[in-house]
Amino acid sequence: MSNIIGKIKKIGVIGTGTMGNGIAQVFAGIGYDVLMIDIKQEFLDRARTSIDRSLQMMVKKEKITTDDARAVTNRLSMSVNLKDARDCDFVVEAVSENHEIKLDVHKRLGEILRPEVVIGTNTSSISITMLAKASGRPERFIGMHFMNPVPVMKLVEVIRGMDTSDETYRITRELTEKLEKVPVEVNDSPGFVSNRVLLPMLNEAISCIHEGIAGPVEVDNVMKFGMAHPMGPIQLADFIGLDICLAIMNVLYDGFKDSKYRPCPLLVKMVEAGHLGDKTGKGFYTWEKHKVTGVHYNG
Numbered sequence: 001m002s003n004i005i006g007k008i009k010k011i012g013v014i015g016t017g018t019m020g021n022g023i024a025q026v027f028a029g030i031g032y033d034v035l036m037i038d039i040k041q042e043f044l045d046r047a048r049t050s051i052d053r054s055l056q057m058m059v060k061k062e063k064i065t066t067d068d069a070r071a072v073t074n075r076l077s078m079s080v081n082l083k084d085a086r087d088c089d090f091v092v093e094a095v096s097e098n099h100e101i102k103l104d105v106h107k108r109l110g111e112i113l114r115p116e117v118v119i120g121t122n123t124s125s126i127s128i129t130m131l132a133k134a135s136g137r138p139e140r141f142i143g144m145h146f147m148n149p150v151p152v153m154k155l156v157e158v159i160r161g162m163d164t165s166d167e168t169y170r171i172t173r174e175l176t177e178k179l180e181k182v183p184v185e186v187n188d189s190p191g192f193v194s195n196r197v198l199l200p201m202l203n204e205a206i207s208c209i210h211e212g213i214a215g216p217v218e219v220d221n222v223m224k225f226g227m228a229h230p231m232g233p234i235q236l237a238d239f240i241g242l243d244i245c246l247a248i249m250n251v252l253y254d255g256f257k258d259s260k261y262r263p264c265p266l267l268v269k270m271v272e273a274g275h276l277g278d279k280t281g282k283g284f285y286t287w288e289k290h291k292v293t294g295v296h297y298n299g
C-alpha cells in the first residue's frame with residue numbers, strides 16, 4: 001500500500017471555494033504539489049488570497065516559519081481547465097453542492113484521469129454511490145468529507161460507496177493520516193454520520209425556539225454549560241448557514257421518508273425571509289465579521 005501512496009505526487013483539487021482552498025492548503029502543507037481548478041481565474045485568485053491569509057496567521061502564531069509558508073505557496077498551481085487534471089495522481093472534488101454540476105464534473109474526470117487514479121468527493125449530502133457511477137470508475141471512487149475550517153478540524157469522514165474497493169479505502173485512509181487528520185470509515189447513507197447526528201439536533205434546538213420554550217441564548221447556554229459544547233446549536237446553525245441546514249434536513253427527510261427528520265417550520269421561515277445567519281449578517285443572531293453581535297430573533 002505504501003508503494004501506491006509513494007507514487008502519489010500531485011493532488012488535484014477541483015473547486016476552490018471555502019472547502020477547496022483549505023484542502024489545497026493542507027495537502028501542499030505536507031509536501032504535495034497541488035493543482036487547484038475552478039471555473040474562473042477570479043475564484044482561483046480569491047482562493048490563493050485566502051490560503052495566504054491562513055498561512056500568515058500560522059506564521060504569526062509561530063506554527064510555521066515564513067520559509068515554510070513560501071514553500072507551501074510554491075507548491076500550488078492553478079487552472080481553469082479541468083483537462084489539466086490529467087496528470088494528477090489523486091483528486092479531491094469540492095465543487096458547489098449541486099447534483100448537475102457534480103455529475104458533470106465526475107463524468108469528465110472519469111474520462112480525463114488515468115484509470116487507477118482515485119477520486120474523493122467532499123460532498124456533504126449527495127449520494128457517493130451515484131457520483132461514483134457517473135465517474136465510470138466506482139471502485140476508485142470514495143467520499144472524503146472534510147470539515148470546515150479544513151486546516152483546523154481533525155475529522156475526515158471516509159465514505160464508502162456501494163462499489164468502493166478496499167484498496168481505494170486504504171489509500172484514502174492513509175492519505176488522510178498523512179494529513180494528520182482522523183479518518184472515520186462510514187458507509188454511504190443520507191447525511192453520512194456527521195450530518196445525520198448533528199442536523200436533527202440543530203433542528204430540535206430551533207423547535208425549542210419555535211414552540212416558545214426558550215430563546216436562542218438560553219438554548220445555547222444549556223448546551224454550552226450543560227453539555228460542554230464549545231458553541232451552542234443555534235449559533236452553530238447560524239454559522240453553518242440556515243439555508244444549508246434546511247437543505248441537509250431535506251436530504252434526510254427525502255432519503256429516509258421518516259417524519260423525525262421534518263425541518264422545523266421556523267427554520268423554513270427564516271430561510272424564506274433570507275435570514276441565513278453569519279453569511280447575511282442576520283439569522284437567530286446578528287453577525288459582524290463572523291462574530292455574534294446580538295440577538296435578532298428571540299421567538
Ligand SMILES: NC(=O)c1ccc[n+]([C@@H]2O[C@H](COP(=O)([O-])OP(=O)(O)OC[C@H]3O[C@@H](n4cnc5c(N)ncnc54)[C@H](O)[C@@H]3O)[C@@H](O)[C@H]2O)c1
Nearest residue numbers: 015016017018019020038039094095096097122123124148
Ligand atoms: N462549507 C462547508 O462548511 C462544507 C463542509 C463540508 C463539506 N462541504 C462540501 O464541500 C463542497 C464545496 O463546498 P464549499 O462550501 O467550499 O462551496 P463554495 O461555494 O465555497 O465553493 C465551490 C467552488 O466550486 C466552484 N465550481 C463550481 N462549478 C465548478 C466546476 N464545474 N468546476 C470547477 N469548480 C467549480 C465554484 O466556482 C466555487 O469556487 C460541497 O460539496 C459542500 O457540500 C462544505
